[in-house]
Amino acid sequence: MSEKLALAQNLDAQDELKHFRHRFFIPKREGKEVIYLCGNSLGLQPKAASEAIQKELDKWAQYGVEGHFVGEQPWWQFRKPIKPLLAGILGAKVSEIAIMNSLTTNLHLLLVSFYNPVGKRTKVLMEAGAFPSDQYALETHLHARGILPDENIIEVAPLAGEHTLRTESILQAIEQIGDELALVMFGGVNYYTGQVFEMQKITQKAHEVGAKVGFDLAHAVGNVKLELNAWQVDFATWCSYKYLNSGPGGVSGIFIHEKHHHADLPRFGGWWGQIENERFLMKKGFKPIADADGWQLSNEPILPMALHQASLQIFHEATMEKLVAKSNWLTHYLYEWLIELAGKHIEIITPKNLPHRAAQLSIFAKSRGKELHNFLLKNGIVTDWREPNVVRMAPVPLYNTFTEVYQTAQKVAEFYK
Numbered sequence: 001m002s003e004k005l006a007l008a009q010n011l012d013a014q015d016e017l018k019h020f021r022h023r024f025f026i027p028k029r030e031g032k033e034v035i036y037l038c039g040n041s042l043g044l045q046p047k048a049a050s051e052a053i054q055k056e057l058d059k060w061a062q063y064g065v066e067g068h069f070v071g072e073q074p075w076w077q078f079r080k081p082i083k084p085l086l087a088g089i090l091g092a093k094v095s096e097i098a099i100m101n102s103l104t105t106n107l108h109l110l111l112v113s114f115y116n117p118v119g120k121r122t123k124v125l126m127e128a129g130a131f132p133s134d135q136y137a138l139e140t141h142l143h144a145r146g147i148l149p150d151e152n153i154i155e156v157a158p159l160a161g162e163h164t165l166r167t168e169s170i171l172q173a174i175e176q177i178g179d180e181l182a183l184v185m186f187g188g189v190n191y192y193t194g195q196v197f198e199m200q201k202i203t204q205k206a207h208e209v210g211a212k213v214g215f216d217l218a219h220a221v222g223n224v225k226l227e228l229n230a231w232q233v234d235f236a237t238w239c240s241y242k243y244l245n246s247g248p249g250g251v252s253g254i255f256i257h258e259k260h261h262h263a264d265l266p267r268f269g270g271w272w273g274q275i276e277n278e279r280f281l282m283k284k285g286f287k288p289i290a291d292a293d294g295w296q297l298s299n300e301p302i303l304p305m306a307l308h309q310a311s312l313q314i315f316h317e318a319t320m321e322k323l324v325a326k327s328n329w330l331t332h333y334l335y336e337w338l339i340e341l342a343g344k345h346i347e348i349i350t351p352k353n354l355p356h357r358a359a360q361l362s363i364f365a366k367s368r369g370k371e372l373h374n375f376l377l378k379n380g381i382v383t384d385w386r387e388p389n390v391v392r393m394a395p396v397p398l399y400n401t402f403t404e405v406y407q408t409a410q411k412v413a414e415f416y417k
């Protein structure tokens, strides 16, 4: 047995989180469990999902509309026990979280509240190469508000010859735009490179120049340790179907820092944001709940939220501290072993070290990238391909193993042999 394989097996044997793997359905190919490294794209299904959904279906069958008010988790307040499960993942107070809509919808709603161009302070700073939906949201949002996107959306790009952004470049850009900067809207982790941005430093610098700061945490939530409240982030949103394993198109959420709960921010309202003791009076006049729930528009999508709850329960048991610690080692070894075994043929564009990388590595194939991806898939290793030449791999601490990481590095080497 190779030394690396022995080490991997040893690490698995000692892993105190190893039993969590059995709480998930691992997809199979030709009757064999695959090595699933795509949890950054669509997390795996918790086995508790169907029971959680079935429970609400049964309740609906039995009670009909009464389901809103009966049982241990009445639908009209279904979110209440779910929010504390998210609080630990986000480093947020329960009052700062609302569970609602989907990610891109929430981006628009948050821009309504936090993008407030005044005088010459009209500019938005974002990362170059952000996820397309974020680019489209900003472009169309500014356009709808009568602001020219081309002149007002400023992108920070990596220096020539580099793949990822230097924190100094981001901070410098913020300083340069200065009193023209209305908003910094950044990813927490870039979807393509896997780079983790230094959210606390970005927030601090943006506030120094008088701008608001929001993060799209699609690839960060459930992946890196977040402290949104302590970092003073103004707002954030995320999706729940990537690292949070809450199902395709699963329900999203928003974070609104408590300092904004009593500010009279512009917003798009709906009846589910109305203060609860007046909501069912069905009267004129919007009075928002004085916390993040005041941004809710519609009544809660119970089935996706039941699934979300079942999944978040697993995070609660495992704890982010332990997950992040294991994740760091899993990805560390994936990095080391890929470079040792196949370093001539690939370049890893994700930063090597903390705090700049988390679970995901983005492998730039010097040749035959698409073929590499297909070869891995044929051998039961599920990664994801991103044009023009990147294979993304994300070992996930809840269900991936060190042995899988070793086998993946070895298969990459075998492909190039």
Ligand SMILES: *Cc1c(COP(=O)(O)O)cnc(C)c1O
Pocket: 102, 103, 104, 105, 131, 133, 134, 187, 191, 216, 218, 219, 239
């Ligand atoms: C996955 C992802 C999205 C997807 O948006 P939806 O509205 O959930 O379809 C948006 N932004 C980023 C950064 C993502 O990673």
